[in-house]
Structure formats: structure tokens, C-alpha cells
Amino acid sequence: MSKHQGPEPSGNPAEITNGDISKSQRKRAARAVLELARELVDLNDSRLERVPLDDAIRDAVRETRAIRSHVARKRQLQYLAKLLRRDDTDPITEALDDMRNEARRGVARHHRAEGWRDRLLRDGDAALSELLEQRPGMESQALRQCIRAATREAAAGKPPAAARRLFRLLLDLDTSEALPHSDPD
Template sequence: MRGRDEETGEFHDKSRKQKRNEALDVLALGEKLVSLTPAQLARLPVPEDLLPHIAECKRITAHIAHKRQLAFLAKHMRREEEATLDAIREALDANSDTGRREVAMMHRAEDWREKLMSDGDAALSKLLDEYPQADRQELRTLVRNAQAEKAKNKPPRAYREIFQVLRTLMLPAALGLIVADSGEDAEAVEEDADDSQD
């Protein structure tokens, strides 16, 4: 029973509904962690003692057993400090923003590849205006080879290479957008670098 403080009239403990909602939030967080790849999981500040439980939950595929193991994982997660769980949530949010930027960059590279294939030199000139560091000759050769492959129904090796070249070309700009969005963080990094040189 929760009871009330006689002096202030406040409840001593959280209500049953609050506890249930918090437990469901932790369970949802556990589901997200289980759905991540090992590389994505490694980037998060997940405590070492939770990793075996996450791995076990991934291993179990039977529906009821999986749900039971997920509940067991959530039980262990609730034992962690709230600050630890908040840090995991923040890192997940940051990763999802980065993922969206990467997907947007890939779509942009695909769009440029299609423009290069259809418009040729006109699209290449526009691309070079936007990315002057691009190698005109390499891209022109790849486009020509991709068009020849398409005409002869050959495997699209050059077509794929165009995408890789464009992706490599656009990656620094995408990373620049990430730094620009977190202006305070960029300033803090610069200050730390200045302090370490002193």
C-alpha cells in the first residue's frame, strides 16, 4: 500500500499505473535493443551485464519463449539506473537521425546516378558544379561503360561503381551536415582540441 505523507499529503511511492507504464517503456526499449545488429548495439552505452541477455533473446525464436526471455531482459534492465537507460535512449535517437541522413544521402546518390545515365554530360556538369572534387574523366568513363552494359544486357558492374563513386563523393558532405546540425557539439570539440594542444 502506498500511503500518504501526513505532513505534505504526497504519496510515498509511485502509483501502480506509473510503475506499469515505466515497465512497458523498459520492455519497448528492450525490444529495440534486441532488434539491433551487433554493430549497432556496440555503438550504444549498454552495460556489459545486459549483453548476454540480449544475445539470448536474439537466439530464441519461438514466440512464447522469446516473449518470456524479453520480459526477463526487461527485468534486468529495470535494475539499472535511470540515467543508464536514458543514455541508451538518447544514443538510439542519435543513431536513428544518423541513419535517416545516410538513407537520404543514398537516395541522392541514386538520383544523381539516374541523371548521369539519362542526361550524360549536362548532368555531369551540374554534378561537378556541386562537387568540384569529383573526377570528371572517371565518371564519364563509368557512365559510358554502364550504358554499354545496359545495351548488351550485361551485369551492371559499372552502374554499381557509379553509385559507389557518388556515395564516396557525398559522404563528407553528409558528415558535414551532421556536424553542422550539432553546432554546440562542434564548438565543444574544437575547444577540447585547443585545450589539448596547450
């Protein structure tokens, strides 16, 4: 016979206090809110400002950051989790998820630009013409100049300043509209 008595609580206080939820589910929900509190404390100030928090919770986060004693910090984290359990944590969780996705998108942009830079330096005009086919209207002259300069630098054994410039140019192009994926080797 299964001990499961209902849906998993989302961290919403109304669901945690519901009598139909098992003690284990309440503990899991409490641990999830405590982990959310830890995540809020670990955010830098600029990211913390982007999270929808009321002033009491924001102040508790700042107080927790200032505490250096392990035991006192743990106690303050429990207090912060208690404050979080009083409110709906879904908007906070969504804001943190958006920040994580934003970082993933940035990494993906970085990888696309790196892939095209490496491919353009390796294959030259063939890769450039393929990129221009996939992304019509792109300015090709600046790309050609960077590719030639980077090729000359590599042949002369100089530092890759032009390759970096090419990367930044590709990254800027990817920011306005995502570059197509470069084919792997």
C-alpha cells in the first residue's frame, strides 16, 4: 500500500499546512524553501534586486550575508526560510529560473560565436560563404578583414588579437540575431 497521499507541495504555505500532506512531504517542502533561502543569500546585489521580494525578506537576506558564525548563519537561514514560507514562493522561483536560463543563453551565444570563429579561421572563404548564405544581409567585409588578419597573425606566431576581434564581432552579430550553429568537425 502506498503512503503517497496527494500531490507534491510546491512550497506554497497553504499547501504545506494542508492536513492531507504527509510529514515527509512537508519536510521536503521545508527543505526546498530552505534551499531557496540559501540561493537568495548567494546572489549578488544586482541579481537580488531583480527578484520580487518584500522588504522584510530582502533585509533578512542582507543580514544573513553579514553573519560569519556558522551556527548563527544557519539559524538566520532558518528564519529567512520561515519568512519565505509565509508568502507564495512561485514568483521568486520563477525569477531565479529566468536568471539561470539567461546565463545558459549567454553560454550558448558564446559557444556559437566560438564555433564560427574557429570554423572561419580553419575553412576561410568556404565557411564565410556558408555563414552568409544562412544569414543574409550580414556585413561580410569586416568579417573578411578579421579572418585575414587572424590568419596572418597565426602564421607569424603573434598573439591572436584579430581572432579575438573576430570573436567579438561574431558575438555582437549573435546578440542581434542568433547565429546558425556551426557544423562540428
